[in-house]
Amino acid sequence: MRPLPKRAADGALPGTRAPSWVYACVRGVVRAVFWPAFRALYGFRITGERQQALKALRGGGVVVCNHVHVLDCVMMNLALPGKRVWVLSLPENFNIPVAGRLVRLLGGLAVPASPGGYRLLYRRLRAVFANGQVLQVYPEGELVPWCGELRGFHPGAFCFAARFGVPVVPFVLRRTKGALAGRGLELCALSPVYAPQGMRPRQAAAFLEEQCRAAMQQALARAEMPAPRAVQTGRKSSKGRKK
Numbered sequence: 001m002r003p004l005p006k007r008a009a010d011g012a013l014p015g016t017r018a019p020s021w022v023y024a025c026v027r028g029v030v031r032a033v034f035w036p037a038f039r040a041l042y043g044f045r046i047t048g049e050r051q052q053a054l055k056a057l058r059g060g061g062v063v064v065c066n067h068v069h070v071l072d073c074v075m076m077n078l079a080l081p082g083k084r085v086w087v088l089s090l091p092e093n094f095n096i097p098v099a100g101r102l103v104r105l106l107g108g109l110a111v112p113a114s115p116g117g118y119r120l121l122y123r124r125l126r127a128v129f130a131n132g133q134v135l136q137v138y139p140e141g142e143l144v145p146w147c148g149e150l151r152g153f154h155p156g157a158f159c160f161a162a163r164f165g166v167p168v169v170p171f172v173l174r175r176t177k178g179a180l181a182g183r184g185l186e187l188c189a190l191s192p193v194y195a196p197q198g199m200r201p202r203q204a205a206a207f208l209e210e211q212c213r214a215a216m217q218q219a220l221a222r223a224e225m226p227a228p229r230a231v232q233t234g235r236k237s238s239k240g241r242k243k
Contacts (some may be wrong), residue, residue, distance in 0.1 A: 023084065026105045027077065034074050041180050046079045048189035048219075053169045056192035057083060060129035062161045064212055065171040065187075066220075067138035068147050070099050072173055075187050076136055077106055079171065084133040086124075088156070090141070111156075122163070129164045139209075146183065148175060150217050155205055158212070162204035167192040170212040174223040186223070190215045 038044035057063070057080070065076055073087050086107040094100045094108060112118045128135060137157035144151065161168045169192045176184035193211045195204035 020084070023105070023107065030074055030102070030106070031078060034071070035078055038075065038078075038185070042183070042185040043176060043180070044075065044185050044187070046187045046189065048171075049191050050079065050189040053171075053189045053192060054080070054083070056167045056169055057134055058132060059166070060132045060134065060164075061166040061169060061192070062135050062137060062157050063169045063171060064137050064139050064157050064216075066147070066150060066173055066216065067140050067143045068145060068173055069185065070096070070143065070145070071102070073099075073103055073106065073136065075173065075185070076171065079187055079189065080134060084128075084131070085136050086128055086133065087136045088138075093143075125160060125164065129166050135160060139212075146175065148220070150213065150220060153209055153213060155209060158205040158208040159201070161208055162195055162199075162201045165195075167194050168208050168212055169193070170216050172216050172219040172223075174220055176223075188219055188223075190219055 035044075053063075063076065063080070063085075065072065069075070073089075076087075077085055084107065086109055087103055088111060089103050089108050091110040091113075094104060094110065096103075109121065109124065112121050125135060135157075137160070139153040139155075139157050140151045141154050158168060160166075170190045172188045172190065174186055174188060176186045193208055193215070195208055199207065
């Protein structure tokens with residue numbers, strides 16, 4: 001990941017450590033409010049290898065997704081029921097009205113700006129994965145609304161997974177048609193990716209990034225492919241028609 005300007009004391013590791021009961025209450029409200037709202041506005045649905053993804057994340061893991069909507073962290077949270085999800089986010093995102101507050105309440109962690117901050121983050125992540133929890137990362141970094149292409153990745157998410165020996169589960173948020181808002185959204189879960197045993201952390205991180213990027217690009221390409229037209233083999237026979 002690119003280093004960021006220091007905006008807050010890394011000793012505080014900006015973000016939130018809300019108690020489990022607070023997180024559960026907030027998540028319940030989010031599900032009750034945003035799920036029907038997303039369905040109505042965007043025809044939102046969750047597809048793909050969702051059950052396989054949840055199974056892979058039982059012992060903790062990293063999930064990655066393209067960053068194309070200001071509330072896509074909420075959509076990702078809806079796709080992972082029963083899991084405590086921590087969201088790694090740029091520090092300035094915590095100041096966004098509504099969305100920034102939601103990121104904090106749903107387990108936001110700010111990207112550190114110094115080596116000391118990263119030491120604190122790694123300490124937190126060790127506990128996160130040990131408790132079977134999930135870290136959500138946007139490897140593209142910055143939000144580009146409704147972008148239909150996969151942008152360049154930062155390696156942080158894959159380095160975390162390689163260091164702690166957990167899988168990476170890629171998701172893709174892609175556009176669909178026929179929604180009330182004019183542009184629909186579908187969150188597609190892809191197959192989990194594991195680093196080969198015995199691979200060094202740096203090589204494992206590169207392997208995870210390569211495999212996840214290829215799967216995500218393929219999923220986006222499938223969404224953009226036009227539906228095949230019906231092929232007519234010939235003219236209809238006039239036999240059997242009523243005169």
